[in-house]
Amino acid sequence: MPVAEPVIANDQDTGQSELARRLASTWRQPRGFWGWFCNTHHTDIGIRFIVTSFIFLLLGGVLAAMIRLQLVRPENSLMGPDLYNQVFTMHGSSMIFLFAVPMMFQGFGVYIVPLMCGARNIAFPRLNAFSYYLYVGGALVLWGGFLTNTGPDVGWFAYVPLSGPAYSPGHRADIWSQMITFTEVSALGVAICLATTILRHRAPGMTLNRMPMLLWEKLVISIAVIFAMPAVMIASGLLLLDRLIGTHFFNPAEGGDALLYQHLFWFFGHPEVYIIFLPGAAIVSTLVECFSRRRIFGYTPIVISVVATGFIGFSVWVHHMFATGLPQLSESFFTAASLMIVIPTGTQFFCWMATIWHGRLQLRLPMLWCFGFFFTFLIGGLSGVMLASVPVDLQVHDTYFVVAHFHYVLIGGALFPMFAGLYFWFPKIAGRMLNDRLGAWHFWLFFIGFNLTFFTLHFLGLRGMPRRVYTYGPDMHWQGLNVLASIGVVFMTAGFLVFLVNVLRSLRMGKIAGNNPWGDAGLEWAMSSPPPPYNFLHLPTVSSRDPLWEDPPDQPVVVGLRDDIRETLVTHSLDAEPQHKDEDPGPSIWPFLTALTVSAAFVGSIFTPWAVPVGAPPVIVTLIGWLWPRGQSPTPRPSGEQWSR
Amino acid sequence: MAKHFYFALLLVIAVLLVSCKREERILRQPPPANDILNTIQISGLNPGANSIPTPPNSNMYQESAYAVAEGQKLYEEYNCVGCHAHGGGGIGPALMDRDWIYGSEAGNIFSTIMQGRPNGMPSFRNRIPEYQAWEIAAYVRSLAGLLPKGVSPNRTDQMNIKPAESSTPEQTPSGITGIPGQHQ
Amino acid sequence: MKPALKFIPWRFLVQAMSLDPGHHHVLHPAAPQAGNIEWLYWVIFGVLTAVFVLMIAGFTWAGAKTGVAASHPLPIMEDKEGDHRARWVVGLAMGVTVVTLFVILVISVVTGKRIHGPTSKNPVTIQVTARQWWWEITYPNPQADQTITTANEIHVPVGAPIVVLTNSKDVIHSFWAPSITGKRDLIPGYSSAFWFQVDQPGTYHGQCAEFCGLQHAHMGFSVVAEPVDQFQAWQQQQLKAAAEPSTSEAVRGRDVFLTHACLMCHTIRGTDAGSHVGPDLTHIAGRNMIAAETLPNTAGALAGWIVDPQRIKPGTRMSPNPLAPDDLQALIVYLRSLQ
Amino acid sequence: MESLSEPIRRPLTLDVSGLPSVAFGHRNTTWLANLFYMTIEGMMFALMFASYFYLRTRSTNWPPGHLPPALTFGVLNAVVFLLSVIPACRVKKVAPSGDRRAVTNGLLALALFALATTALRVFEFGALNCRWSDDAYSSTVWVLIGMHSGHLITELIETLVLLAISFTPKMEGTRLADAAINSDYWYFVVVTGLIVDLLIYGTTRFL
DSSP states (O other): OEEEEEEEOGGGOOSOSHHHHHHHHHSOOOOHHHHHHHOOOHHHHHHHHHHHHHHHHHHHHHHHHHHHHHTTSTTOOSSOHHHHHHHHHHHHHIIIIIIIIIIIIIIHHHHHHHHHHTOSSOSSHHHHHHHHHHHHHHHHHHHHHHHTTOOOOSTTTTOTTTTSTTTSOSSHHHHHHHHHHHHHHHHHHHHHHHHHHHHHSOOTTOOGGGSOHHHHHHHHHHHHHHHHHHHHHHHHHHHHHHHHHOOOTTOGGGTOOHHHHHHHHHHHHHHHHHHHHHHHHHHHHHHHHHHTTSOOTTHHHHHHHHHHHHHHGGGOGGGGOGGGTOOHHHHHHHHHHHHHTHHHHHHHHHHHHHHHHTSOOOOOHHHHHHHHHHHHHHHHHHHHHHHHSHHHHHHHTTBHHHHHHHHHHHIIIIIHHHHHHHHHHHHHHHSBOOOHHHHHHHHHHHHHHHHHHHHHHHHHHHTTOBTTOSOOOGGGOOHHHHHHHHHHHHHHHHHHHHHHHHHHHHHHHSOBOOSOTTOOOSGGGSSOSSOOTTSOSSOBOOSSSSHHHHSOTTOOEEEOOOTTTTEEEEEOTTTOOEEEEEEOOOOOSHHHHHHHHHHHHHHHHHHOTTHHHHHHHHHHHHHHHHHSOOSSOSOOOOTTOOOBO | OHHHHHHHHHHHHHHHHHSOSTTOOOOSOOOOOTTHHHHOOOGGGSSOGGGSOOOTHHHHHHTOHHHHHHHHHHHHHTTTHHHHTTTTOSSSOOSSSSOOTTOSSHHHHHHHHHHOBTTTBOOOTTTSOHHHHHHHHHHHHHHTTOSOTTTSOOOOSSOOOSOOGGGSOOOOOOSSOOOTTTTO | OHHHHHHOOHHHHHHHHSOOOOSSOTTSOOSHHHHHHHHHHHHHHHHHHHHHHHHHHHHHHHHHHHOOOOSSOOOOOOOHHHHHHHHHHHHHHHHHHHHHHHHHHHHHHHHHHHHHOOOOSSOEEEEEEEETTEEEEEEOOSSGGGOEEEESEEEEETTSOEEEEEEESSSOEEEEETTTEEEEEEOTTOOOEEEEOOOSOEEEEEEEOSOOSTTGGGOEEEEEEEOHHHHHHHHHHHHSOOOOOOSHHHHHHHHHHHHSTHHHHOBOTTSSOBOOSSOBOTTGGGOSEETTTTEESOHHHHHHHHHOHHHHSTTOSOOOOOOOHHHHHHHHHHHHTOO | OHHHHSOOEEEEEEEOTTSOSOBOGGGSHHHHHHHHHHHHHHHHHHHHHHHHHHHHTTSSSSSTTSOOOOHHHHHHHHHHHHHHHHHHHHHHHHGGGTOHHHHHHHHHHHHHHHHHHHHHHHHHHHTSSSOTTSOHHHHHHHHHHHHHHHHHHHHHHHHHHHHHHHTSTTOSTHHHHHHHHHHHHHHHHHHHHHHHHIIIIIIHHHO
């Protein structure tokens, strides 16, 4: 409906208008030391996720360098088996649980999804903040253990019986399984927040088939997390029970079964791969569209393949267990399923290629990283096809061939898109551009080093070098290739240093970005960079898939939300029709306190079962403090208001 | 430069200080102390057995869960089970109760293993290396719940015939120990 | 990472590039199974390489064709009939992908059948029991006295099918000799069986492939494939009890063995030593390697191993034995007389 | 693209000031979150059920060397579960009408039922005829029933808290919606509880 006083569109929000000032004071996050722990705004929490997980990427990289240094000579005396086993376990666990998922799923998701939806904040911001603190708790437990000689030494998969009470004395394996509990609860919390945000807080008019690809993939991943993570929590939980109170789940002598653990673990473990890869694909889809200067080709097929990947991901876990000697029929089935995964992934690749082919490619820095992704992930995916074939897998399983394969898949599918995304969204996050020349140096150093290291490992695997060996005999002729692989690490390290320099430099003297430096179509570019605490001056409405490209200049904006309380708009899951207004709970210290009590209970249960009954009451108290209705709410409502049933 | 060195040094020391003895994997054994056997008396012959100073390096094994677990394996492999069962006793005296004919300290158990005792306990001197004897002694103490829970072994992967050592209540050794032979 | 540069021995780089005819190599098969797998590997490898080249060419070409050097965002474009053509191309590509995958599925399943295949008649049966961190090998026989027990060295007749019964005493291990056949996990609580066959005589290295604790790296074994007559001779030799010590020093060596920690773990058939904690040493002198394929079976290596195994394999279950020099000497002489 | 560069005035707006600020049922965001939460928990239960049957295939007789758990309290508890659906249903029905008194009564009844089942559960543990450290069967039984007891206690506390709120003027708007959602979660606890009973008391006898 036309109104008397036309309002100023979002992209013109200078922060000077009266409305902007009111919103800013309403949505302000507390400052200072305690304020930091009360903060519940998604951009701040998202940045914390990104920074923290990047720190653990660096730490995991240091461990990797130690591993390469140890293997550079046969019978090297740099590390003994005790330390080496801790180091490679810490490397795997940190990279998967403390970096890959928190960065690709939580970090990018929490920061970008609400902006792309056109929302003022993420749904359940307190749960979101709680998830962050719990993630940090898990990280501290794992690394604290490592620094006190209690680092897990049973591999990131912690197979029983090696990780069981009979063969892992002490508390090393317990540290691992509780770290799992921490990080998985955190991921599940964020999954709930993201899925709800995507389904309920989209801008009016952003129907399902107008959702940006990134939202589609985040939605699928959130649901995959919800179905996959419980499996590993059960696995590590039963392991903890076996070790702590002497249950017999994995004790063959008393009717237990060691393979049960592997089934539970890989039922999570394989979907996990897609939980890590799909965010990368989401970033690539976004960037390919932006830098080909055209709508992405094959929106519907890509959406279908993403959903299909999410589904098929749950039916291939046994291809991690081919060597256990399963019946042939099931082997054939799981081979077929594993090969089937290629179809949706291939579809995405072809659609990206077609988009570039019929577009106008601008090879800016983020796009360069996308090409790096095409190259590396393709190699990883194709060697994955080899592993799907049972006979070949029986030869190269648990060798450095597999190590090479999944580093190509994970670094290719997560790290390259991550850097693409960082270069792409850094202007939005920091308000300044990253330096192009340094970025190019970073790319080429890392690209060359990566391929030097990991392509070499294929040959080592074919020459019969098994994984997880702390050294090897001089007569095995493995040194030359190991040296080659270790040299690659030097290049990658240099690349990382260049990146860090670039970030620190650009934070201070980088070129001012402006709202939309890349001319992208997503709503996250519609407000100033960095975004104001209320994100949008007026919540936008949408009438196309690429709002900033295709929406008419007179696209309506939402008015009528109160600016004296944190009112948000809830829309319909499918057609994004406005349904009702909701209220953002705002900053609070309780999520942090709850995280503290929960962490205390978790850590205590490493040492004694009594931690559960003793640790529960404080958790309950903090939870009540969290959920107890506060003074200002419920807000006074217009009399005779209709509640939507 | 020097500053960095000192900082690194401090860091290392700090880490070492906090690192747990419990998790120590003792892979390289200290050279065996030949005079140890002579420093240990048989508690059966003088009351107040628990006051006997035990040789320092016994603690190293009693504080490491890994060493106790090794002791448990050796207890099986060297067939201590044959006479003492899984602590319940049989041909030999029980090890999970409060009675210690020759003393309950690690040093006493060590010397019992090494010297042998009347009525059937053979001497394993030269047969069992000293560090293994210390590990077995540590494990035997855990049978009676005399070791901290964090160090005592939990359930094994064998048949479940007795509660795990880590869940055995502490059997405080009776002060006056019995007379040799009485228990056979 | 600086130190890494210091270590580079360039000749190793040269050697690394050359395909050494190792006996521990997936692509140097000496047995029908490994041969089939190698064939399958190269077929799939060829197909996938073609795919890779095509895809990369496609991306490069697309980029080169439409690339524009501009630092400011270009206007948005539309290409309706281009999209129409692309729809066909992508559809076609998907079709090709599906067909390729189906072919790979078929050949892989067929090869799988051929590997598992039915074992031919009267095979040699071997029981492999994995321990932390060595392999106990027995050739079971209805009569106990006809059963051979050895460690880490598997003798097989060339060209005859071998049935391997697997079992694990402690944690999960994996039996893998790359030049012979794919790996098989040994899982406590499960006893499984598979078969292989070696066509070319020779000694083939194998190793544990599933992480199994401190000494996972040094848990090797070897498969010695020899003509049938040699194999039977070896069997006859293995069935004998230990050789009586001939020299006085050897006699003293046996006494050392029987009065020290050795007999707590090891067996020498024909003497009082009968414990099954460690490997059976009745014919130790007949083996090529000791300590699970870690050291050559020489007097010096043997001595070093006996005195301080923890230096060579930290965490191994073998205890250090600080023997007097002449005792050690005698013991070595005795052990090396056990042909 | 170009449209972004120069300021534009937007004559059209979408006025949402008239929209309600409370939603019941599937429109409520907390309802959706609760659905996801139940999915997670349901997944955990499903995997435990799967493990139960997997382990069952690994031993010849079931239960191995134990009497099956005694029926009395289990059956009694199952009946209480079924009855407890009535007050839950009632709360869900009256909450949207904003009738605080009715909601309070419903919550009170529900809390009493929750207390009753929790109490009965204590006796159920006593009647299992096994100890978790006996063998794999016993471990599974204990973990199954233990997991569910955890949910029972959580639900009991949540209901008590809502009851406490319902005695204050804060029981209004979104809180009423929460009360309704609490009933959904109670249904979930009842269903899983019945399945657990079926496994523990049923399959041990008829499998």
